[in-house]
Amino acid sequence: MKQNVHPQYVDCEITCLCGNVIKTRSTRPKLNVEICSNCHPFYTGQQKIIDTAGRVERFRKRYEGTKYGKK
Secondary structure, three states: OOOOOOOOOEEEEEEEOOOOEEEEEEOOOEEEEOOOOOOOHHHHOOOOOOOOOOHHHHHHHHOOOOOOOOO
């Protein structure tokens, strides 16, 4: 193998906005993420549909008479 080609592989600390800290190894010593498995809705089971200004209702009303997706 060639010398001085591969990056250094060091201990890494990943910090989520929720406060969860994960220790692993990476080419960077510190990473900041917005979402992790501790706070992601898929893993927590607390999924929320945020409906701003009735967009979902307007979409359903607009396409309620169509046959798209119906057999």
